[in-house]
Amino acid sequence: MPDAVVIGSGINGLVAGAMLALDGWQITVVEASDRLGGAIRTDTEVFDGYTVELMSSWHPLFVGGPAFAELEAELSRRGVTYLNTDKPTAVACADGTALLSTDPDATNAAFESLGDLSSWSSCMAEFGSKIDLAFGLLGTDFWRRSAAKFGWTAARRLGRRGVVASGAELLEPASTWLRRDFESPVSRALLAPWALHNGLGPDDASSAFITKVIAAALSQGGMPVPEGGGIRLVDALVGIITNNGGTAVTGTAVTAIEVDGKRVTGARLADDTVLSANTVLASVGPRALYEGLLGQAPGVPAEHVTAASKFTYGRAAMQIHLALSDPPAWTDAALGEAAIVHVLDGLDSVSASVNAAWRGHLPARPTVAVGQPLTVDPSRAPDGGGLLWLQLQELPREVRGDDAGSIDPGDGSWGPATRDAFAERAIDQLRPHITNLDAAIIDRLVLGPAELQDLNVNLVGGDPYGGDCRAHQFAAWRPLSSATGHATGIDGLWHIGASTHPGPGLGGGSGYLVASRLRDQRRRRRFGRRPTGRSSHG
Numbered sequence: 001m002p003d004a005v006v007i008g009s010g011i012n013g014l015v016a017g018a019m020l021a022l023d024g025w026q027i028t029v030v031e032a033s034d035r036l037g038g039a040i041r042t043d044t045e046v047f048d049g050y051t052v053e054l055m056s057s058w059h060p061l062f063v064g065g066p067a068f069a070e071l072e073a074e075l076s077r078r079g080v081t082y083l084n085t086d087k088p089t090a091v092a093c094a095d096g097t098a099l100l101s102t103d104p105d106a107t108n109a110a111f112e113s114l115g116d117l118s119s120w121s122s123c124m125a126e127f128g129s130k131i132d133l134a135f136g137l138l139g140t141d142f143w144r145r146s147a148a149k150f151g152w153t154a155a156r157r158l159g160r161r162g163v164v165a166s167g168a169e170l171l172e173p174a175s176t177w178l179r180r181d182f183e184s185p186v187s188r189a190l191l192a193p194w195a196l197h198n199g200l201g202p203d204d205a206s207s208a209f210i211t212k213v214i215a216a217a218l219s220q221g222g223m224p225v226p227e228g229g230g231i232r233l234v235d236a237l238v239g240i241i242t243n244n245g246g247t248a249v250t251g252t253a254v255t256a257i258e259v260d261g262k263r264v265t266g267a268r269l270a271d272d273t274v275l276s277a278n279t280v281l282a283s284v285g286p287r288a289l290y291e292g293l294l295g296q297a298p299g300v301p302a303e304h305v306t307a308a309s310k311f312t313y314g315r316a317a318m319q320i321h322l323a324l325s326d327p328p329a330w331t332d333a334a335l336g337e338a339a340i341v342h343v344l345d346g347l348d349s350v351s352a353s354v355n356a357a358w359r360g361h362l363p364a365r366p367t368v369a370v371g372q373p374l375t376v377d378p379s380r381a382p383d384g385g386g387l388l389w390l391q392l393q394e395l396p397r398e399v400r401g402d403d404a405g406s407i408d409p410g411d412g413s414w415g416p417a418t419r420d421a422f423a424e425r426a427i428d429q430l431r432p433h434i435t436n437l438d439a440a441i442i443d444r445l446v447l448g449p450a451e452l453q454d455l456n457v458n459l460v461g462g463d464p465y466g467g468d469c470r471a472h473q474f475a476a477w478r479p480l481s482s483a484t485g486h487a488t489g490i491d492g493l494w495h496i497g498a499s500t501h502p503g504p505g506l507g508g509g510s511g512y513l514v515a516s517r518l519r520d521q522r523r524r525r526r527f528g529r530r531p532t533g534r535s536s537h538g
């Protein structure tokens, strides 16, 4: 009988499993897919000689987060090496190009040439003075005593009026902030697309805050990736679990969570085997948990079931992978050195594209995030070759129309014709910026919303972020508006993953928070003190 069953081997499940394994727990990870890692899927077969991150690729959230700080020595012992770049991001927009660097002089020079140096400097100085509070807010478990301590620290530092003013700053949309504080359309286009990487759009509440957090993180921490691909991190995390007596099984779905009254007793697998356990961590969406795995279990609080039924998913994504015979020849050669270049018209096109997606329309001028993995890890392609990881994040989950009026939405289901026509629209946007694109493409792979969901059942409708990330479904309201945190109302059953606080990304935040809590509980029990955090909270 394992001490804990972890359902799903995404970053959160593996971080939690590894932390608990190091604390002496026997962990069993059960993964439905044939590969471990969830949205980390490194592939060496799709293009001969190339290492491709089919889905997530960039690890600044992990390297900058608490899970890495805690596991770093164990990971490095198992061969995980992070490579980095001093040029994390750049933009190519209708009004020009710009590059953001970890070298403050270079970034200041870029903003100076755009006429926005004082805006950038004062933003970073002001935001930088409370960046620990910003990261603290994103990393706090709202349902533990430490949250009160965090609130107290913020109140003491900022004062009553400061807290209220920070609330307004926290809610401000990026478009308002960028139009007010930055003169140049290039500065705005450099920063605005980063809101997309947290599932937001530039007109959404809190998108200024998220964009500032990301801008500060990139300009200080660069764009780390594991040498050889995310698989190295997955293998090492699984190694920590198995080296400490645990197991990880693939190709096996958990079909039900077993509950006795108000207490979890185990997980039922597809072949009807039951893994008995007093602790289960479920890295699935809220509907999959409350409507699927828990079924009609009588002990589950009705308000959680109702709240889960109201959980909504966000926009869809598309990944396009291009194997190139040569490095991309950017018209502005400096862009060839940036890890991620956003290619777009400008701030307005991001707003329009996000709005189109929410209306069910294909955007006419989508924002293309052009990832260049070789700028950080040259080992991922044959010598002299090129590799592009393109991400599109302004897609409707169901297609009802096309803002450009040229793609037939068909039955709305993202079939191959819609997928490939839209991929071609995105690639076409790169042509003015990358002069050798057509000549250099050896092979391409397009993963539309349907293919993403096929790879990972948690990516419902191709939503890469496990649910709508707008303010009403974030922080204290993630995963449920009934404010459960990671607790489920069933003792011993914990909800983790991108659908839960602190949301999506490779930080492993929810796995870290729940594992820390479980570890503290067990330590308190060992030393004969009453546990303070019951999983049935909420």
Ligand SMILES: Cc1cc2nc3c(=O)[nH]c(=O)nc-3n(C[C@H](O)[C@H](O)[C@H](O)COP(=O)(O)OP(=O)(O)OC[C@H]3O[C@@H](n4cnc5c(N)ncnc54)[C@H](O)[C@@H]3O)c2cc1C
Residues within 6 Å of the ligand: 007, 008, 009, 010, 011, 012, 013, 030, 031, 032, 033, 037, 038, 039, 040, 054, 055, 056, 057, 058, 059, 060, 061, 062, 252, 253, 254, 255, 283, 284, 317, 319, 452, 455, 456, 457, 458, 459, 463, 464, 465, 466, 496, 497, 498, 499, 503, 504, 505, 506, 507
């Ligand atoms: C295309 C794409 C690109 C991205 N790029 C980046 C990036 O570069 N950097 C970044 O920080 N973030 C990125 N993200 C976001 C980030 O990858 C995800 O938010 C994160 O990986 C989600 O981790 P998770 O722990 O929620 O689990 P997931 O990765 O969603 O994995 C959950 C696992 O649980 C399994 N599972 C579900 N139900 C069951 C069941 N009943 N039984 C057994 N197993 C089950 C699934 O098969 C899956 O493998 C990207 C996401 C996508 C989709």
